[in-house]
Amino acid sequence: xxxxxxxxxxxxxxxxxxxxxxxxxxxxxxxxxxxxxxxxxxxxxxxxxxxxxxxxxxxxxxxxxxxxxxxxxxxxxxxxxxxxxxxxxxxxxxxxxxxxxxxxxxxxxxxxxxxxxxxxxxxxxxxxxxxxxxxxxxxxxxxxxxxxxxxxxxxxxxxxxxxxxxxxxxxxxxxxxxxxxxxxxxxxxxxxxxxxxxxxxxxxxxxxxxxxxxxxxxxxxxxxxxxxxxxxxxxxxxxxxxxxxxxxxxxxxxxxxxxxxxxxxxxxxxxxxxxxxxxxxxxxxxxxxxxxxxxxxxxxxxxxxxxxxxxxxxxxxxxxxxxxxxxxxxxxxxxxxxxxxxxxxxxxxxxxxxxxxxxxxxxxxxxxxxxxxxxxxxxxxxxxxxxxxxxxxxxxxxxxxxxxxxxxxxxxxxxxxxxxxxxxxxxxxxxxxxxxxxxxxxxxxxxxxxxxxxxxxxxxxxxxxxxxxxxxxxxxxxxxxxxxxxxxxxxxxxxxxxxxxxxxxxxxxxxxxxxxxxxxxxxxxxxxxxxxxxxxxxxxxxxxxxxxxxxxxxxxxxxxxxxxxxxxxxxxxxxxxxxxxxxxxxxxxxxxxxxxxxxxxxxxxxxxxxxxxxxxxxxxxxxxxxxxxxxxxxxxxxxxxxxxxxxxxxxxxxxxxxxxxxxxxxxxxxxxxxxxxxxxxxxxxxxxxxxxxxxxxxxxxxxxxxxxxxxxxxxxxxxxxxxxxxxxxxxxxxxxxxxxxxxxx
Amino acid sequence: xxxxxxxxxxxxxxxxxxxxxxxxxxxxxxxxxxxxxxxxxxxxxxxxxxxxxxxxxxxxxxxxxxxxxxxxxxxxxxxxxxxxxxxxxxxxxxxxxxxxxxxxxxxxxxxxxxxxxxxxxxxxxxxxxxxxxxxxxxxxxxxxxxxxxxxxxx
Numbered sequence: 001x002x003x004x005x006x007x008x009x010x011x012x013x014x015x016x017x018x019x020x021x022x023x024x025x026x027x028x029x030x031x032x033x034x035x036x037x038x039x040x041x042x043x044x045x046x047x048x049x050x051x052x053x054x055x056x057x058x059x060x061x062x063x064x065x066x067x068x069x070x071x072x073x074x075x076x077x078x079x080x081x082x083x084x085x086x087x088x089x090x091x092x093x094x095x096x097x098x099x100x101x102x103x104x105x106x107x108x109x110x111x112x113x114x115x116x117x118x119x120x121x122x123x124x125x126x127x128x129x130x131x132x133x134x135x136x137x138x139x140x141x142x143x144x145x146x147x148x149x150x151x152x153x154x155x156x157x158x159x160x161x162x163x164x165x166x167x168x169x170x171x172x173x174x175x176x177x178x179x180x181x182x183x184x185x186x187x188x189x190x191x192x193x194x195x196x197x198x199x200x201x202x203x204x205x206x207x208x209x210x211x212x213x214x215x216x217x218x219x220x221x222x223x224x225x226x227x228x229x230x231x232x233x234x235x236x237x238x239x240x241x242x243x244x245x246x247x248x249x250x251x252x253x254x255x256x257x258x259x260x261x262x263x264x265x266x267x268x269x270x271x272x273x274x275x276x277x278x279x280x281x282x283x284x285x286x287x288x289x290x291x292x293x294x295x296x297x298x299x300x301x302x303x304x305x306x307x308x309x310x311x312x313x314x315x316x317x318x319x320x321x322x323x324x325x326x327x328x329x330x331x332x333x334x335x336x337x338x339x340x341x342x343x344x345x346x347x348x349x350x351x352x353x354x355x356x357x358x359x360x361x362x363x364x365x366x367x368x369x370x371x372x373x374x375x376x377x378x379x380x381x382x383x384x385x386x387x388x389x390x391x392x393x394x395x396x397x398x399x400x401x402x403x404x405x406x407x408x409x410x411x412x413x414x415x416x417x418x419x420x421x422x423x424x425x426x427x428x429x430x431x432x433x434x435x436x437x438x439x440x441x442x443x444x445x446x447x448x449x450x451x452x453x454x455x456x457x458x459x460x461x462x463x464x465x466x467x468x469x470x471x472x473x474x475x476x477x478x479x480x481x482x483x484x485x486x487x488x489x490x491x492x493x494x495x496x497x498x499x500x501x502x503x504x505x506x507x508x509x510x511x512x513x514x515x516x517x518x519x520x521x522x523x524x525x526x527x528x529x530x531x532x533x534x535x536x537x538x539x540x541x542x543x544x545x546x547x548x549x550x551x552x553x554x555x556x557x558x559x560x561x562x563x564x565x566x567x568x569x570x571x572x573x574x575x576x577x578x579x580x581x582x583x584x585x586x587x588x589x590x591x592x593x594x595x596x597x598x599x600x601x602x603x604x605x606x607x608x609x610x611x612x613x614x615x616x617x618x619x620x621x622x623x624x625x626x627x628x629x630x631x632x633x634x635x636x637x638x639x640x641x642x643x644x645x646x647x648x649x650x651x652x653x654x655x656x657x658x659x660x661x662x663x664x665x666x667x668x669x670x671x672x673x674x675x676x677x678x679x680x681x682x683x684x685x686x687x688x689x690x691x692x693x694x695x696x697x698x699x700x701x702x703x704x705x706x707x708x709x710x711x712x713x714x715x716x717x718x719x720x721x722x723x724x725x726x727x728x729x730x731x732x733x734x735x736x737x738x739x740x741x742x743x744x745x
Numbered sequence: 746x747x748x749x750x751x752x753x754x755x756x757x758x759x760x761x762x763x764x765x766x767x768x769x770x771x772x773x774x775x776x777x778x779x780x781x782x783x784x785x786x787x788x789x790x791x792x793x794x795x796x797x798x799x800x801x802x803x804x805x806x807x808x809x810x811x812x813x814x815x816x817x818x819x820x821x822x823x824x825x826x827x828x829x830x831x832x833x834x835x836x837x838x839x840x841x842x843x844x845x846x847x848x849x850x851x852x853x854x855x856x857x858x859x860x861x862x863x864x865x866x867x868x869x870x871x872x873x874x875x876x877x878x879x880x881x882x883x884x885x886x887x888x889x890x891x892x893x894x895x896x897x898x899x
Contacts, residue, residue: 237819241778279761297782367878418842451784652841659879688882689869695883
């Protein structure tokens with residue numbers, strides 16, 4: 001198997017070069033290939049860690065979490081494109097937790113630079129790379145990065161697998177490899193001879209892996225075309241296995257109660273009543289939480305509710321107002337970053353019209369449909385975990401640390417995820433299941449959080465404040481000066497993930513603020529970091545989810561101040577900076593028939609936000625329904641450079657819109673006594689069938705880089721809606737959720 | 746506390762307290778995991794099943810109160826033998842994470858049984874209790890219209 005390493009090293013180098021636009025990452029110690037995680041069984045030839053061929057057929061490894069974005073299908077299509085197998089005819093599995101499945105594109109996103117201008121990658125490279133190189137260890141699904149990460153590496157994996165199988169056939173048949181062709185998992189030899197990949201598997205294992213050129217786009221059969229999702233039949237018949245669907249012989253069910261004051265301890269608890277309740281086997285003291293194990297999740301939930309706990313109090317400000325006062329206080333300190341500083345924002349010429357605005361957004365929960373859960377079996381020597389997670393190597397490492405086992409003794413099985421949105425990149429829910437399993441040596445146990453526990457024990461999207469000064473003159477944008485304050489998801493979340501303190505200018509914190517593709521001559525963006533208070537984490541589109549609202553809202557205010565059509569105003573700024581951003585605006589203008597005028601009772605708003613490598617424009621139309629607001633239509637245009645599956649990309653984009661609208665209209669997590677006040681969907685609602693607008697999506701492919709799909713649809717939703725409401729009502733909403741000012745039908 | 750249930754055409758004897766919701770009887774006792782837990786308070790519809798054809802939230806129906814034939818997503822069709830509505834869901838590539846879709850489909854199947862050609866407003870009315878955090882609503886709506894056509898033509 002020594003020959004495998006060559007492929008692993010080669011594909012890493014080529015892959016990262018393509019992804020990073022040619023920056024010099026070739027000097028990292030990660031040149032060394034990671035251990036191959038797959039131990040082939042008898043008669044199995046492991047061609048490389050992404051392709052399995054054995055007697056039963058071809059299995060592709062898509063080591064990214066399937067949380068709704070269709071990655072299992074799209075990832076498989078990348079391999080299948082070169083391997084010549086029908087993605088619908090092969091098995092696609094997630095595979096084990098392993099370093100070999102690292103995510104390089106997520107690290108690329110952490111590099112300095114605005115992103116849309118590739119040459120900016122050259123700037124001050126050393127500044128941030130040191131910390132983030134550790135991401136190379138991480139097998140993570142997030143940051144809208146999977147296709148960017150896998151695009152070259154997976155096609156190379158497929159191509160080398162194909163050529164190696166061909167070489168095996170050539171040797172067996174005694175013909176030159178060049179005379180062989182491949183189709184649908186078969187080798188076609190002259191004279192009508194066919195050999196299946198399966199029957200060549202054992203021979204291929206003994207052959208040095210072969211190299212191959214990648215096929216040109218014109219030959220692609222799957223990439224760029226709609227491929228039916230592999231998971232669809234299972235998901236419409238109730239047979240897809242989510243985390244909560246894990247069933248192991250002898251498994252027990254558990255429920256948990258954790259301190260609503262984050263990070264605080266437990267003084268004591270009284271479980272006298274719970275002990276007597278039906279279905280209860282064990283009451284477990286987890287030190288800072290209490291759990292009930294029994295024969296049924298609901299019975300365990302009832303019992304855990306009956307436990308009286310004396311919790312230690314919170315060590316951070318206890319109310320929403322006090323927490324926001326701390327966020328405001330961050331403005332009094334020095335800026336953590338000034339990643340855009342063009343021209344002069346301080347001196348304004350005679351005749352400039354100034355706008356000052358403060359925007360605020362609340363903390364938000366992820367509220368995945370599948371509540372947090374994990375199943376674990378601890379034997380004393382080994383630990384097996386079944387979990388819907390976005391980072392199996394983090395789960396593995398964390399569980400090993402918790403139990404004192406070697407990493408190799410911990411097996412992580414990644415199930416389907418009932419929504420991720422960044423929540424499942426954390427490992428707290430896995431660790432809780434592991435803690436319980438440790439106390440039930442030899443018995444598998446499934447821990448499912450109640451919805452209330454899920455909502456009150458999140459890693460929240462941070463609340464944030466954006467303070468903007470802006471100026472227009474003679475109908476043109478003259479100046480934008482934005483200051484953004486919030487807890488830092490990057491510092492707190494990535495620090496937690498990597499186990500390292502994070503420092504330096506935090507690019508993630510000001511994403512979608514400093515790097516907007518708008519030619520504004522005087523343009524400065526400063527990031528301010530509030531002290532850690534509430535646990536904050538990665539929420540679909542991360543800081544772009546609030547910065548998009550700030551930075552596009554101020555543009556809309558400028559357009560109105562300048563007396564300009566808001567779409568034309570943006571278009572002028574985008575054209576002068578980056579053509580692909582202008583094209584998405586033109587696309588929504590044309591799709592929506594934008595005229596700058598709307599009939600009585602109808603309002604329209606436009607927004608443009610660039611994030612995760614993708615410029616997205618949205619137009620939203622609202623209607624006055626007897627004083628209530630109906631969101632009737634939405635048009636979305638996004639430029640991904642190359643969309644691996646346009647039908648799936650369309651789904652990701654309107655999904656991002658829905659997630660953004662849910663937060664814009666209704667989403668708010670508030671605090672009282674140090675605890676989250678919201679408990680369940682009745683007080684943390686989302687878009688539903690009647691409130692969801694009709695959508696039209698255009699997927700453009702003008703830019704030269706591949707952009708993300710899962711996240712960039714979210715940031716423009718809130719500003720597009722707020723701008724539409726301004727158009728309809730003349731009321732400028734600078735605070736979310738909009739339900740504070742408007743009634744939605 | 747033994748109780749006999751009829752689920753997807755089969756008989757099940759279960760021995761659990763009367764107040765255990767049907768959802769948790771299905772999932773943790775009988776092993777029919779297609780029906781999902783989302784909120785426990787009838788606010789998301791993930792646990793929707795049919796009792797004598799009527800869509801109900803199984804998290805709110807106690808075992809002791811179950812009367813009639815229960816149909817879950819597993820009883821509607823299988824990957825190899827899908828119901829028309831499930832075929833429509835595949836044709837429109839509706840599911841994203843897929844967690845809510847069992848409930849969405851059971852709710853929609855109940856709507857179509859009652860109203861073979863629902864309007865958009867009628868779809869809004871029937872489906873408003875079924876939450877989808879991925880926001881698949883546009884494709885759910887399209888799939889319901891397609892399923893209505895397929896069922897009328899059949």
